[in-house]
Amino acid sequence: MPKDYSFEFDKLRQNRCEMSYHKYGPARENFGSGRVDAIGSLELCLEKFKKTGNTEYLCDVANYAMFRFMYPMPGEYFKTTDSSESAGTVGTPINMER
Numbered sequence: 001m002p003k004d005y006s007f008e009f010d011k012l013r014q015n016r017c018e019m020s021y022h023k024y025g026p027a028r029e030n031f032g033s034g035r036v037d038a039i040g041s042l043e044l045c046l047e048k049f050k051k052t053g054n055t056e057y058l059c060d061v062a063n064y065a066m067f068r069f070m071y072p073m074p075g076e077y078f079k080t081t082d083s084s085e086s087a088g089t090v091g092t093p094i095n096m097e098r
Contacts, residue, residue, distance in 0.1 A: 031071040038068035
């Protein structure tokens with residue numbers, strides 16, 4: 001699977017977390033307290049990516065998703081799901097044609 005996973009993406013994402021820590025403060029204080037809306041910020045970055053094509057914004061999208069995972073809002077939870085509960089995909093994955 002080495003061609004289907006990007007360690008470079010992980011490193012770029014982590015670098016941005018470190019810079020943000022010094023620029024904005026600890027994530028636990030910003031997202032854990034609700035001072036910063038991770039999903040709203042994620043959506044802003046996704047829109048910016050769509051407008052510019054700059055994949056740096058996708059690193060930010062992933063970081064905001066991670067922060068929401070780490071600091072969920074009331075009523076949010078993690079539960080493993082199977083294919084019957086999948087959100088689905090846009091397009092047809094190759095294995096679905098086999």
